[in-house]
Amino acid sequence: MDYKFGQSKKGRVLVAMSGGVDSSVAAALLVQQGYDVVGATMQVWDYTKGACDIQEGNGTCCSSTDVDDARAVADHLGIPFYVINCEAKFQAYVIDEFIGSYLEGRTPIPCSNCNTYLKFDHLLQKMKELECDFIATGHYARIDDADGEPKLISSHDDWKDQTYFLFTLEREILRHILFPVGHMKKPEVRELASKLGLNVAGKKDSTGICFIGKGGYSEFIEQRVAKDLLKPGPLRQYPGGEHLGLHEGIHHFTYGQRKGLGIATGSPLYVVRIDPALNTVWLGEEKHLYSSHLQIRRMNWLSEVRAGEEFTVKIRFQHKGARAKIREISADQAELEFIEPQRSVTPGQAAVFYRDKQLVGGGWIA
Amino acid sequence: MSKTIYLDHNATTPPHPDLGPQVLPWLNVWGNPSSIHWAGREPKRLIREARLALATLLGVDPLELIFTSGGSESNNLAIQGVMLSQAIANSGRDELILSGVEHPSVRKTAEALARRGFKLKILPVDREGQLDLQLLREALNPRTALVSIMLANNETGHIFPIPEIVRWSHAAGALVHCDAVQGLGKIPVRLVDLGVDLASFSGHKFYALKGSGVLYVRRGLQLEGLIHGGAQERGRRAGTENLLAIASLGWMAGKAGEVAERGQAVHALRDHLEQRVLAEIPDVTITGAQGLRLPNTSSLILAGIDGETLLMNLDVQGFAVSTGAACSSGSPEPSPILLAMGLSREEAQSSLRLSLGWGTHAAEVDDFVATLKAVVTRLRGFRSLPHRER
Numbered sequence: 001m002d003y004k005f006g007q008s009k010k011g012r013v014l015v016a017m018s019g020g021v022d023s024s025v026a027a028a029l030l031v032q033q034g035y036d037v038v039g040a041t042m043q044v045w046d047y048t049k050g051a052c053d054i055q056e057g058n059g060t061c062c063s064s065t066d067v068d069d070a071r072a073v074a075d076h077l078g079i080p081f082y083v084i085n086c087e088a089k090f091q092a093y094v095i096d097e098f099i100g101s102y103l104e105g106r107t108p109i110p111c112s113n114c115n116t117y118l119k120f121d122h123l124l125q126k127m128k129e130l131e132c133d134f135i136a137t138g139h140y141a142r143i144d145d146a147d148g149e150p151k152l153i154s155s156h157d158d159w160k161d162q163t164y165f166l167f168t169l170e171r172e173i174l175r176h177i178l179f180p181v182g183h184m185k186k187p188e189v190r191e192l193a194s195k196l197g198l199n200v201a202g203k204k205d206s207t208g209i210c211f212i213g214k215g216g217y218s219e220f221i222e223q224r225v226a227k228d229l230l231k232p233g234p235l236r237q238y239p240g241g242e243h244l245g246l247h248e249g250i251h252h253f254t255y256g257q258r259k260g261l262g263i264a265t266g267s268p269l270y271v272v273r274i275d276p277a278l279n280t281v282w283l284g285e286e287k288h289l290y291s292s293h294l295q296i297r298r299m300n301w302l303s304e305v306r307a308g309e310e311f312t313v314k315i316r317f318q319h320k321g322a323r324a325k326i327r328e329i330s331a332d333q334a335e336l337e338f339i340e341p342q343r344s345v346t347p348g349q350a351a352v353f354y355r356d357k358q359l360v361g362g363g364w365i366a
Numbered sequence: 367m368s369k370t371i372y373l374d375h376n377a378t379t380p381p382h383p384d385l386g387p388q389v390l391p392w393l394n395v396w397g398n399p400s401s402i403h404w405a406g407r408e409p410k411r412l413i414r415e416a417r418l419a420l421a422t423l424l425g426v427d428p429l430e431l432i433f434t435s436g437g438s439e440s441n442n443l444a445i446q447g448v449m450l451s452q453a454i455a456n457s458g459r460d461e462l463i464l465s466g467v468e469h470p471s472v473r474k475t476a477e478a479l480a481r482r483g484f485k486l487k488i489l490p491v492d493r494e495g496q497l498d499l500q501l502l503r504e505a506l507n508p509r510t511a512l513v514s515i516m517l518a519n520n521e522t523g524h525i526f527p528i529p530e531i532v533r534w535s536h537a538a539g540a541l542v543h544c545d546a547v548q549g550l551g552k553i554p555v556r557l558v559d560l561g562v563d564l565a566s567f568s569g570h571k572f573y574a575l576k577g578s579g580v581l582y583v584r585r586g587l588q589l590e591g592l593i594h595g596g597a598q599e600r601g602r603r604a605g606t607e608n609l610l611a612i613a614s615l616g617w618m619a620g621k622a623g624e625v626a627e628r629g630q631a632v633h634a635l636r637d638h639l640e641q642r643v644l645a646e647i648p649d650v651t652i653t654g655a656q657g658l659r660l661p662n663t664s665s666l667i668l669a670g671i672d673g674e675t676l677l678m679n680l681d682v683q684g685f686a687v688s689t690g691a692a693c694s695s696g697s698p699e700p701s702p703i704l705l706a707m708g709l710s711r712e713e714a715q716s717s718l719r720l721s722l723g724w725g726t727h728a729a730e731v732d733d734f735v736a737t738l739k740a741v742v743t744r745l746r747g748f749r750s751l752p753h754r755e756r
Contacts (some may be wrong), residue, residue, distance in 0.1 A: 038682060082678055121754045129675045130682065130750055170754075 012036040013178060014126060016119055017073065017081070019066030024073040024200045025189050026180040029135055031077050033180075038130055039074040039081040041067050042118055044090035045211045048198055059140065065123030072199050086118050086127060093117035094216035095211065100222050101162055102251040103229055105274035105346025109317070112210055116168040124173060124305065132176045141166055142182035143174055144358075145285035150174035152359040156230040157185040164317050167352045167362030168300050221251050233279030235263060238272050238288055245280050250274050256344030274347075290341035293327070296334045296351050303360040305329070313338075316346055321354065334363060369684040370451060371730045375571075376520050376663060377688055378718035380623060381401045382573040383725070385614055389575070392613050400596065400659020409609050410507040423619040425558040426582055432599045433612050434736050436579035437547040437568030438471035442579050443592050443603065444543045445475045446562040447513055449484055450590035459511035459540070461485040464525070465497055466706035467519050472545055476514070485509065493708045495524035495654045500532060506538035517546040517555070517565075518727075521703045521719055522654035523663025526551070532561040543589070547571055551618075551724075552632075552660045554625055557582055566587075569615035573724065578611035628724045633661030635731050636722050640664055642735045647742055653704065653717070662722040667709070670746050671716050673700075679741045685734055 012202045015027045032036045067083055074081030092114045119137060127135045140155035141163045149230050152174060155161040169177070169191035181189050186205075193201035222230060230249035237244055245263045247253070252260065255332065256269040272284035294315070305311075305330050312321040313336060322342050328335040336351065345365060352362035372380065392412065397405030399413055413433070421428040434440045445462070452459045462476050466488050480486040487505045491497050497515070506513070513535040518525045528544055535542045543564040549555045551572040557565055564587070569578035583589050583602075595604030643650055649669035668676065673689035680687055689701070700714030709717075722731075 038678075080678075080682055084674075117754055124676070125748070125753065129672075129745060130678055131744070 002255060007221035008034055008036040010035045011017060012038065013134040013136050014040055014123065014130055014132040014136075015136040016123055017041050017070040018138070018206075019069035019073075019203075020138065021190055021198075021200050021203055021208060022181050024070070024198050025184075025193050025196070026136055026138040026139070026178075027073060027079065028077055028192075028196050028198060029180040030178070031079060035134075037077070037079045038132060039070065039077075039079050040123065040126065041070045041083050041092075042086045042123060043067065043082075043083050044094070044114070044118065060286040067197060068238045069200050069203070069299065076198065083125070086122055089122055090114070090129055096226075098209075101348045102217070102221055103276065105250050105253075105276040107254040107346050108348045109164045109350055110211075112350060113170060115165055120169055120173060120177070124176070127176070133170050136178040136180055138164075138181055139166065139179050140182055140186075141179045143177055143179060145175065147210050148158050152356045152360065154181075154354065156183050160186050163359045164350065164362075165301070165313055165353050167359060169302065169348060170300075171302050175304070186234050193366065218249075231279060232363060233281070234238065235281050235283055237269075238282040238284035242300050244269075244283060250276060250281060252278060253281050255281070255346040272346075289343045291338075291345050293335065293337045294351060295366040297332065297366050299329075299332045299334050299361060301361040303355070303358065305353075305360055309355075310339075311355060311360065314350075314352045314354070316349050328333075332363070370686070371684055371734060373720045373722060373726070373730075373734060374684045374686045374688050375726075376719065376721035378570045378576070379573045379723055380725065381614070382618060385573070385575075385617065386703070388617055389610060389614060392610050395609060395613075395672055397556060399451040399609065400598065408664075409607075412609060412613045412616070413607055416612050416619070419496055419616045419619035420567075420580060422553075423622045425556045425580065427585060429672070430582055430584060432581045432603050433607060434579040434581055434603060435577055435608065436570065437545070437566055438468070439592075440566030440568070440577075440579045440581040441469065441471040441543075441545055442457070442475050442516075443589070445472065445512065446479065446564060447583075447589035448512045448543065448564065448587075449479050451588040453484075454590060455588065457511070458485075458543075459501070459509055461487065461507070461509040461511055461594075463487045463489065463502070463505050463510060463513045463540070465515050466490050467495060467521075467524075467703045468514065469520060469547070471691075472514055472516070473544055479661050487517060491707055494651075494656045495522045495707050496657050497526060498528060498619070499527070499534065501532055506534060506540060508539065510535070510538055510540040512541045512543055514545065517544050517549040517560070518552070518660045518663075519703065520548050521659035521701055521717075522665045522707075523548075523721075524654045525549075525658040525660065528562060529561045534542075548660065551622075551625060552629060552662050554629075558724055563587055569611055572615070573621075574614040574618045575611040577608045578615040580615070584731050622653075623723070627659050632722050632726065633723065635726055636662055636664055636720075638728070639720065639731045639735060642732070643738065646735065647739050653709070659676075664720045664722075665704075666718045667713050667716050668718060668742055669716060671718075671742055672745075673715055673717050675745060676718060676741060679745070680737065683737055683741075687738060688721070689717060696725055701737070 013030050013035045015037055017023045017027055027039055036177045053229040071081050094110045097113055098108045098110045119318055139162045140157055142153040144151045144153045156165045232246050232248050235244040235247050253271050253274055255271055269283040270289055272288045273282040310325050313324040323339040324336045326334055327337050347365050349365050350362050351365050353360045395408045399406055399409040417428045417431055420431055466475055476486050489501050515526050515531050541563040545560040545566045546555055546565045550567050563584045565582040567580040572574040591602045593604045594657040599605055613676045651667045653665040677689050700711055703715055718744045
C-alpha cells in the first residue's frame with residue numbers, strides 16, 4: 001500500500017462501494033480529483049442465505065463476490081477499504097419494513113429505506129468517525145450548491161436518474177454529499193471504467209431489489225413470515241362487491257396488477273385496491289385505476305415551497321412525472337391534486353416533487 | 367502511506383530482517399526431498415537441519431517433530447490424531463477437555479469431533495483469563511483422552527500453568543496437547559520443562575515464512591494421520607514438504623538465542639506503552655494484567671469506543687492493530703475469547719489488542735500513544751450522536 005493520507009487540501013471522502021460500476025467509477029473520480037478517499041462496503045445481506053443453508057463447520061461455500069470486486073477496485077486505486085457490517089440494521093429498517101408493507105397491502109421501496117437508514121445515516125456516522133468531510137455514492141443524482149444553498153438535482157442521465165430514492169435526505173447533510181457520476185450518462189461511466197482499467201467495467205447492472213432472488217418477492221415473504229399471516233381471502237369486483245374468487249394472500253398483489261390474478265373474466269381486470277383489514281383484493285376495470293388526488297404522509301422538504309405551487313410529481317421510480325398542485329400542506333403531510341388523473345397511485349410508494357430538475361421534497365403515499 | 371507502524375505481531379510477524387538473503391539460495395534447491403538421487407539430497411539436508419535446530423530449541427528429539435503447514439494444521443492433527451487413535455484402539459477414552467479461550471483451530475476441531483460422537487468439556491476462565499485448576503481436576507475422569515490448553519492466549523497474552531495442568535491430567539491417565547503458537551519467539555519454550563505430550567507451533571508467528579508449522583508428538587504416542595499418502599514425516603503427514611517455509615523456520619530456531627534478550631526489550635516497551643496509556647487516556651482497563659502474561663501483548667478496553675471504528679482510524683494513519691474481532695468478512699462479532707472471559711459484549715466491542723515485536727521501537731510506541739489519545743478523545747465526542755428513527 002502506498003496511499004498517501006492527510007495531505008489533500010480538498011478533504012477526505014468516505015465512498016460507499018458496492019462493487020458495481022457506478023460506485024467504482026465514483027471512487028476513481030474522487031481519487032483523480034485529489035481527495036483523500038476511504039472506501040467502504042456495507043455488508044447488508046447474506047445473499048446466499050436462501051440458496052445455501054450450509055452450516056458453518058460443514059464446509060461453507062458462500063461469499064459475496066461483490067465485496068471482492070469492491071476490494072479489488074480499492075486496491076487498484078490504492079485507497080484503504082473496509083467492510084462495514086450493517087446486517088442487523090438492514091434487517092430491521094429494510095427487510096422487516098419491506099415484509100410489513102406487503103402484509104399491510106402496500107408496495108414498498110426498500111431502496112429508499114436503505115438510503116435513509118443505512119447509507120445516509122449509518123455510513124454518515126462512519127464518515128464523521130473517520131474524520132471524513134464528505135460521503136460519496138455512485139448514485140445518478142447531482143448536488144448543486146452554486147448559490148451556497150445545496151440543492152438535490154436529478155441526474156444528467158434521465159433514464160438512470162435515482163433522485164426518486166433520495167427524497168428522504170435531510171437538508172443539512174446535502175453539503176456533505178458527493179455524487180461523482182451524477183453528471184455522467186451510464187455509457188460514459190462504463191467507458192471511463194474500462195479506460196481506468198477497473199475490473200468491474202463490464203459488470204452487469206443490478207436490476208430490481210438486491211435481496212430478492214430467483215423466487216421473487218412473494219416467495220421471499222413466505223419464507224419469512226408465519227403462515228397464518230398469509231391467509232387466502234376474497235377477490236371482489238369493484239365497486240359492486242361481487243365475489244370473483246379467492247386469492248392466496250394479499251402479499252401477491254400490487255396496485256394496477258393484471259397478471260396472476262387467478263381468475264378468468266371476459267373483460268380485463270386490474271387490482272384497484274387492497275384492503276388488509278378485510279384481507280380483500282378489489283378488482284376493477286382500467287378506468288377504476290385512475291385517480292386525481294392523493295394523500296402523502298411523512299413529507300420531507302428539501303426546499304421552500306408555496307401552497308398552490310405546481311410541481312412535476314413522480315409516483316413511482318419508472319413514472320415519467322405528472323403535473324400536480326399541492327392542495328393542503330402541513331409539517332409532514334400534504335394533499336395533491338393532479339392536473340390529469342394518474343394510473344395506479346400505490347400506497348407504500350413515494351410521491352416525489354420536482355421543480356424542473358430540482359427535487360424539492362417527497363413523502364409516502366398513504 | 368507515509369508511515370507504517372506494525373503493532374499486530376500476534377497476528378503474524380514480519381520475516382526476520384536477515385532471513386531474505388538466506389532464502390535466495392534455497393530457491394535453487396528445487397529437488398523433491400524424497401528423491402533418492404542427487405536432486406533430493408540438498409532439500410533433504412535442509413529439512414533435516416531445520417528439524418534438528420527446532421529440536422534443540424525445544425529440548426526434544428528431532429524425530430518427535432512433524433512439519434505441517436502451520437498452527438491450525440498442527441492443532442487439527444494433534445486433536446483429531448489423538449482422538450481417532452483412541453477410538454481405533456477402543457481405549458474407552460473418548461472425552462476431550464479444553465479451556466474456553468482456545469484458538470478456533472482447537473475449538474472448532476473439538477466441536478467437529480463432538481458432532482461425531484466424542485464428548486467435549488469446555489472449562490470456563492475468569493475475567494482475567496485464568497483457569498481454575500480445581501475445575502480441571504473435577505472434569506478429569508477415566509474417560510478423558512486428551513486435555514488441550516494453550517500456552518499463551520492470543521488476545522490477552524495470559525500464560526497458562528501448563529506443568530500443573532500436565533501433572534493433574536497425567537495423574538488421570540489423560541494426554542496433554544498444548545497450542546504453543548503464541549509462545550514461540552516471545553518467551554523461552556522448553557518442552558522438557560512443560561512436560562506435554564503434544565505441542566503446536568507456527569513459523570509465521572516466529573519471524574519465519576508463512577506456510578510452515580510443527581507438531582511435537584512425544585515418542586511412542588499413537589497418532590492417526592490426517593493427510594494420507596506418501597511416507598513424508600515418517601508417514602504421519604503426507605505431501606511434498608514446503609521446503610522454503612520449513613528451512614526458514616529451522617533458520618529462525620537457530621536465532622532463538624535472541625528470544626530472551628529481545629523478549630526483555632519488548633517487555634519494557636509494552637510496560638512503557640501501558641503506563642502511558644493509563645496515565646494519559648481516561649477510562650481504559652487492561653485485560654489480564656493480574657496474572658502471568660506474554661511480554662509483548664496488551665489487551666485494552668477503551669470505554670465508549672467502538673473497536674472497529676478505532677481500528678479504521680488508526681489504520682488510515684498507518685498503525686496496524688487488532689480488535690480481536692476477525693472482521694475481514696465484515697462480521698462485527700466481538701472476540702469470542704473476551705466473551706468467554708465474561709466480558710460484556712460492549713466491553714468486548716471496545717477492546718483493542720496491541721502486540722509488539724522484535725522490531726518495535728520506543729519512538730513508534732510513543733507515536734502510537736499520542737495518536738491513540740487523539741483518536742479516542744475525538745471518537746468519545748461522537749458517543750451520543752442520534753441515529754435516524756422511523
